[in-house]
């Protein structure tokens with residue numbers, strides 16, 4: 130068995146798909162792994178993959194041309210997930226590879242995504258769901274803070290690498306604002322300048338002291354929001370369990386209205 | 392500061408009067424019993440020159456201590472109301488603090504909350520100040536300012552004030568995404584008793600007008616693509632549940648009628664809370680009838696998405712839902728002749744009627760079974776709730792366990808499944824169930840606890 134060890138990113142995994150395909154070892158003898166710390170097994174040969182933008186672009190173009198944009202988006206969302214779903218028996222990079230191999234071998238390949246009886250498809254289905262769910266949660270629960278310089282700043286702590294989902298949403302929603310969304314665990318940020326497209330940048334050396342100076346109005350609007358939040362609840366219907374079920378506690382620290390309740 | 396703020400030399404905060412916090416608190420408290428807070432039904436991209444867009448799935452931004460979604464800035468324009476609806480905390484005789492916003496204040500709050508991603512948009516309702524026309528005009532002025540001066544392209548839900556000039560309602564409708572008029576109470580009798588200043592006529596007229604506006608606008612849109620859109624997310628309404636003695640059959644028949652004859656998008660049900668401690672209205676110590684409200688929402692779902700009709704679910708002889716079972720299980724138990732259905736051959740509509748199979752999983756089954764034979768483990772992955780479905784399906788000709796297709800047997804098993812009562816109502820719910828026993832639930836005098844509402 131040949132195991133291609135990919136960096137855990139979209140480019141890393143798609144580069145792995147490219148290398149595996151080009152290796153001609155035969156699909157049956159190939160596995161991909163995105164878990165660099167994973168246990169090694171005897172009788173397998175390990176081949177390290179480096180993330181290569183050009184290889185990943187080539188694979189992307191092929192997927193879009195042969196299998197359509199939807200299929201490609203599903204693969205990306207799977208690659209963005211943290212792959213830690215307990216129900217899964219397969220590494221996400223391997224599931225992606227197996228799915229692509231299967232899809233390209235069929236005349237109407239994009240249809241394979243509906244075959245949930247296949248283990249690799251079930252895996253993709255679950256991981257994509259995870260990414261989209263968390264992405265949607267953060268469209269809801271992300272909060273911007275207005276800084277002294279007028280920039281809107283948000284900090285998030287997602288499990289999956291959902292920044293592109295958020296960035297494209299807010300670019301359309303707030304076209305005239307300068308904003309930045311900082312994904313702390315993944316050390317990346319989405320940066321948007323008024324009337325421009327967004328960029329995803331490496332934020333491992335970001336200076337967080339600038340975000341301490343808030344605009345003059347910021348506290349005022351936070352107070353108004355907290356007052357609204359407190360008042361809108363109906364006391365006769367109080368139901369804290371339902372509240373936690375709907376907005377899980379891990380999101381509270383990054384909100385304005387619930388962080389003091391933790 | 393938002394780049395489109397008009398008054399560039401003073402900050403948004405200082406443009407608000409010092410009492411803005413008080414006003415917001417008063418007019419939020421006055422609006423909170425309106426249950427609708429969804430921002431769904433319309434997909435609109437931003438045009439790049441303003442602020443905002445909408446997503447048809449709707450976005451909730453937070454959840455209040457009652458567990459309900461906060462999507463829109465839900466406020467009244469004013470609670471200085473000249474009417475005297477008995478169930479409403481803002482009626483002219485109630486002893487509550489009063490306040491009235493200005494259009495500019497509402498615009499500033501909406502924009503500043505929206506930029507910070509607190510809200511999806513505005514839900515503006517109002518008590519009647521001076522007259523219905525005067526009130527509707529203020530609402531229109533506010534929306535006009537928000538849409539044109541601030542170029543706000545997020546979601547707006549607005550109430551049409553019963554009795555207001557149809558021209559004002561129409562003008563507001565061209566600026567809003569959703570419009571609603573609350574039916575308030577299921578029968579005109581109840582309305583006459585509890586809301587003497589309103590009548591079925593003043594409520595149904597604007598409702599019909601909005602429906603006609605939507606239809607006419609659709610026709611114009613097919614002719615001229617750039618015609619402005621009239622309430623693109625459709626019309627909704629709300630009924631208060633438990634303030635008056637109507638049974639579920641009456642309530643659901645009214646809802647079905649509204650969907651079919653008035654083209655409504657949503658009917659909301661609001662468990663009554665007796666805020667005014669009005670002695671003529673029911674008061675029960677057990678809390679609002681939340682479980683009954685929940686069953687009505689489930690049944691509403693069956694009407695809108697599952698192809699059921701009210702007469703299949705209820706009848707004169709059985710006018711109320713079984714509070715212990717969800718309405719779909721209840722229906723299936725009384726129609727065992729339909730079952731079991733075979734997963735690999737049943738059509739979509741048939742799958743939809745199986746307890747434990749929702750619209751999504753039915754769709755997935757249809758697609759997945761083309762690729763390969765499915766087994767029970769696959770069904771689970773697809774999202775089928777097997778502990779409910781197993782009595783009603785076969786997979787490759789076999790049932791999951793040997794079970795009897797017998798009403799009592801299945802009913803007992805379904806009832807032992809705690810998820811029949813939603814998790815969040817379970818603890819509360821048991822308290823309520825014993826309560827319902829006491830008041831002989833199923834008779835025509837459901838004593839429940841009311842909830843007040845504005846339009």
Ligand code: SF4
Pocket residue numbers: 472473474475476479480481482483517518519844845846
């Ligand atoms: S329901 Fe509306 S009209 Fe009736 S009293 Fe309340 S605010 Fe006034």
